[in-house]
Amino acid sequence: MEVRLLTHKKEDTALIGKLCASHFSSGDVVLLKGDLGAGKTTFTGGVAKGLGIKEDVISPTFNIMKCYFDGSLPLYHIDAYRLEGQNIEIGLDEYIEGDGVCLIEWPMYIESLIPDEHLDIVIHNLGGDERELIFQSESSNFDELLSALQEVRL
Numbered sequence: 361m362e363v364r365l366l367t368h369k370k371e372d373t374a375l376i377g378k379l380c381a382s383h384f385s386s387g388d389v390v391l392l393k394g395d396l397g398a399g400k401t402t403f404t405g406g407v408a409k410g411l412g413i414k415e416d417v418i419s420p421t422f423n424i425m426k427c428y429f430d431g432s433l434p435l436y437h438i439d440a441y442r443l444e445g446q447n448i449e450i451g452l453d454e455y456i457e458g459d460g461v462c463l464i465e466w467p468m469y470i471e472s473l474i475p476d477e478h479l480d481i482v483i484h485n486l487g488g489d490e491r492e493l494i495f496q497s498e499s500s501n502f503d504e505l506l507s508a509l510q511e512v513r514l
């Protein structure tokens with residue numbers, strides 16, 4: 361199942377993240393794909409808001425991972441960009457499929473750690489503030505979320 365949505369400003373991308381948050385549950389793994397500046401961290405910020413997390417989500421590029429525990433679910437935000445070509449045996453697997461929802465930017469750099477059951481989100485920068493978000497999953501875990509996204513009108 362695949363759902364495509366267009367956003368015209370960053371707040372809309374965050375809003376979609378917020379909507380997704382209400383469907384996420386413990387152990388969910390979400391892959392965020394797209395070029396630099398596509399909107400992966402912006403989306404994650406919306407998820408954090410939806411989980412009731414107070415802190416603003418910042419790009420964890422220099423930390424690889426940042427954890428947020430003050431929401432309805434723990435949020436693990438991984439940015440694997442700096443792990444390209446590195447040894448990835450640094451214990452991330454404890455957080456992926458852990459007790460919270462795990463959002464992963466640049467998942468291709470830690471491919472061997474990614475479980476089969478995950479939600480794929482690809483963000484295309486269409487120029488200016490236009491973005492296309494493509495949601496896709498092979499796992500029935502995300503059916504309800506994908507159905508809800510189909511109803512979104514921005």
Ligand SMILES: Nc1ncnc2c1ncn2[C@@H]1O[C@H](COP(=O)(O)OP(=O)(O)OP(=O)(O)O)[C@@H](O)[C@H]1O
Binds near residue numbers: 374396402465
């Ligand atoms: N419709 C939109 N959705 C999301 N972001 C948008 C949109 N329009 C403009 N932007 C801008 O694009 C940028 C997206 O940055 P963001 O850090 O979320 O990207 P990213 O995909 O996480 O990049 P990186 O790979 O460098 O981590 C922000 O500056 C944001 O303001």
Ligand SMILES: [Mg+2]
Binds near residue numbers: 400401402419439465
């Ligand atoms: Mg980012």
